[in-house]
Each structure stands twice: as C-alpha cells, then as structure tokens.
Amino acid sequence: MPDHIVARVVAWYDANARDLPWRRPITSPWGVMVSEFMLQQTPVERVREPWARWLERWPTPGDLAASPSGDAVRAWGRLGYPRRALRLHGAAVAITERFGGRVPDDLDDLRSLPGVGSYTAAAVASFAYGRRAVVLDTNVRRVLGRVAAGEAYPGAAQTRAEVAVAETFLPDEPALAARWAVASMELGAVVCTARAPRCDVCPVIDVCAWRQAGYPAWAGPPRRGQSYEGTDRQCRGALLAVLRGSDEPVAHDELATAWLEPVQRERALASLVTDGLAVRTGADDPRWSLPG
DNA sequence: GAGGCGTGGGG
DNA sequence: TCCCCAAGCCT
Numbered sequence: 001m002p003d004h005i006v007a008r009v010v011a012w013y014d015a016n017a018r019d020l021p022w023r024r025p026i027t028s029p030w031g032v033m034v035s036e037f038m039l040q041q042t043p044v045e046r047v048r049e050p051w052a053r054w055l056e057r058w059p060t061p062g063d064l065a066a067s068p069s070g071d072a073v074r075a076w077g078r079l080g081y082p083r084r085a086l087r088l089h090g091a092a093v094a095i096t097e098r099f100g101g102r103v104p105d106d107l108d109d110l111r112s113l114p115g116v117g118s119y120t121a122a123a124v125a126s127f128a129y130g131r132r133a134v135v136l137d138t139n140v141r142r143v144l145g146r147v148a149a150g151e152a153y154p155g156a157a158q159t160r161a162e163v164a165v166a167e168t169f170l171p172d173e174p175a176l177a178a179r180w181a182v183a184s185m186e187l188g189a190v191v192c193t194a195r196a197p198r199c200d201v202c203p204v205i206d207v208c209a210w211r212q213a214g215y216p217a218w219a220g221p222p223r224r225g226q227s228y229e230g231t232d233r234q235c236r237g238a239l240l241a242v243l244r245g246s247d248e249p250v251a252h253d254e255l256a257t258a259w260l261e262p263v264q265r266e267r268a269l270a271s272l273v274t275d276g277l278a279v280r281t282g283a284d285d286p287r288w289s290l291p292g
Numbered sequence: 293g294a295g296g297c298g299t300g301g302g303g
Numbered sequence: 304t305c306c307c308c309a310a311g312c313c314t
Contacts, residue, residue, distance in 0.1 A: 036310065036311095037311095039310040040310065040311045040312075041297090041299095041308090041310085041312090042298090042300090043300080043301075043308090043309045043310095044310080045301085046299080046300070046301085046309090047310095078298080078299060078300080079298080079299075080298035080299040080300080080309095081297055081299085081311085082297090082298075083297070083312085083313090084297095084311090087312080114312095115311090115312065116312085117311060117312050117313080119310070119311060119312090120310085120311075120312085135310090137311080138308095138310075138311085139309095139310065140310090156293095156294085157293070157294085188310095189309090189310075194307085194309090195302085195303070195307075195308075196303075223308095225307060225308085226295095226296090226297090226307090226308090228299090231296090231297095232296085233297055233298060233299095234298080234299095236297080236298080237297095237298050237299075240298090275297095293314100294314105295313105295314090296313090296314090297311105297312090299309100300308105300309100301307105301309095302306105302307090303305105303306090303307090303308105
C-alpha cells in the first residue's frame with residue numbers, strides 16, 4: 001500500500017510542484033541549508049526575498065563565518081525567531097572549522113550543528129544530497145496521520161510510532177526516497193493543509209483513512225494557541241527591532257521608549273544578552289547593540 | 293516533555 | 304476582528 005501511495009504522490013508532485021528557488025538544481029547544499037533554517041516556523045512566501053539576499057551576500061558557509069554574528073541577526077530582518085540567525089551563523093562557523101567549509105551530508109554530522117535537529121538534518125541530506133532519510137515535518141506528519149491513521153491532526157509531540165510509519169513509506173532507492181520526501185511535504189503544504197484541505201485535488205483521496213472514516217474531528221487534547229500579546233517574546237521582539245534598526249549602539253532610553261514597562265523590559269533585555277542577541281557596550285555610558 | 297521562542301498573513 | 308498557524312529547535 002505505501003508503495004502505491006508513494007508513486008501517486010510523487011507523480012502528483014512532478015506535475016504540480018511549486019517553483020521554489022531553493023529547489024532548483026543549481027542551488028548549493030548551503031543554499032538548501034539556509035532555506036531550511038529560514039523555513040523553520042516561517043511561511044514560504046516570507047522566505048523568498050531574504051533567502052535570495054542572504055545567498056547573494058554569503059554564497060558559502062565560509063563567507064558567513066567571516067562576518068560578525070550581529071550582521072546575520074540584522075540580515076535576518078523580521079523573519080522571526082532571531083536565535084535561528086545566530087544558530088545559522090554558528091553552523092557556518094562549525095562547517096568551516098570542522099568540515100572544511102563543506103555542508104555535511106551525514107545525518108549525525110548535520111545534527112552536530114547548532115540549530116539542526118532531526119528534521120533539518122534529514123531535509124538537508126535528502127534535498128541537497130539525494131540521500132535516503134525520513135523527512136518528518138509538520139506537513140508529512142499531518143499527511144501520514146490522515147492517510148494512514150485517519151486522524152485530523154498529529155499530536156503535539158512526534159512519537160516513535162509516527163517515525164515507524166514514516167519508515168514504511170520511505171522507498172529503498174535513495175533517489176525515489178528523496179522525491180517522496182519533498183513530494184509528501186508539498187502535498188501537506190498545498191493540498192492536505194491544516195485549515196481547509198483540498199481533498200478534491202488530492203491524488204490519494206481514495207485510500208485516505210481520514211476520508212474513509214468520514215473526516216472525524218480532532219479528538220485529542222485542545223491545540224492551545226500561543227498567546228503573544230504582552231509576553232516576553234513580544235517585548236524581546238520590540239527591543240531587538242530597535243537594535244536591528246540602528247547602525248550605532250543605542251542608549252537605554254531608546255529601549256525604554258520601545259517598551260515602557262520596566263520590569264519586563266529589563267528581564268527581556270537580560271535574556272537577549274544571555275542568548276547572545278544583544279551586547280552591552282560602554283563603561284560609564286552604557287549602550288546596547290547587536291553582537292559583533 | 294512541556295514551554296519558550298517572533299512575526300505576519302489568511303480564514 | 305480574532306484566532307490559528309507556518310519546512311522546529313533547545314532546555
């Protein structure tokens with residue numbers, strides 16, 4: 001059964017794939033890795049421009065490693081989760097120092113890099129090098145959960161059982177495995193979506209367990225939305241936006257303007273320093289900036 | 293293993 | 304409008 005589903009999804013992908021720049025054959029493994037970092041929790045359409053500018057400026061890991069980490073944070077712009085920029089910079093340094101400037105193709109080597117977890121390691125190995133790897137992201141988890149398990153949504157945490165199911169779908173031949181990986185992700189991204197799935201154009205609707213069960217609603221624990229208004233995250237974002245927008249270190253008063261409540265502001269600022277996203281400069285006249 | 297971590301767009 | 308969510312990672 002999995003073989004049949006794989007064949008249909010891959011055929012669907014061949015006819016319907018979006019033209020995303022990081023999927024083009026000329027894209028380097030480094031370009032693929034940069035896209036994977038940027039796409040962690042950030043929609044495709046918001047990544048296109050920053051990705052192109054990033055690779056123009058830093059065509060290789062060595063180029064990024066030679067720049068200050070603060071430049072990476074500034075170039076990250078408003079993609080969100082700016083610690084990813086710091087980790088991508090750290091990954092570039094590690095690739096330069098430990099792997100001769102070449103993005104690794106081995107899963108364990110990839111996972112040893114900052115910001116690279118099981119998903120990103122598998123994605124780079126598969127998309128950049130055509131290796132056989134279980135690429136299990138939120139899209140694939142949802143697709144397999146619906147098609148194979150008949151459930152509307154995957155649970156909050158990835159389980160061993162899910163990985164085992166994904167293994168049964170993964171073709172033996174590396175090239176086909178890589179095509180399946182990108183195709184199953186694409187299906188989840190544009191057809192088998194979380195909100196309003198387009199089952200009318202789904203290539204595997206006739207074998208979908210979720211459909212056969214009558215599209216049962218999600219029966220698990222309520223999917224709690226992440227609150228944001230008034231959180232430290234919002235405060236950190238406001239403070240970091242000030243640092244990003246200034247070429248010179250900024251005085252504390254400027255940060256105070258960006259976030260009025262002092263207790264939360266100081267807590268957030270301290271956490272930014274702890275994370276390496278902000279540094280304090282100046283002895284008698286303290287100022288703040290992105291890291292050097 | 294649950295919670296923290298940005299930001300903006302679409303239903 | 305408001306809520307949900309978008310190719311996760313780390314502690």
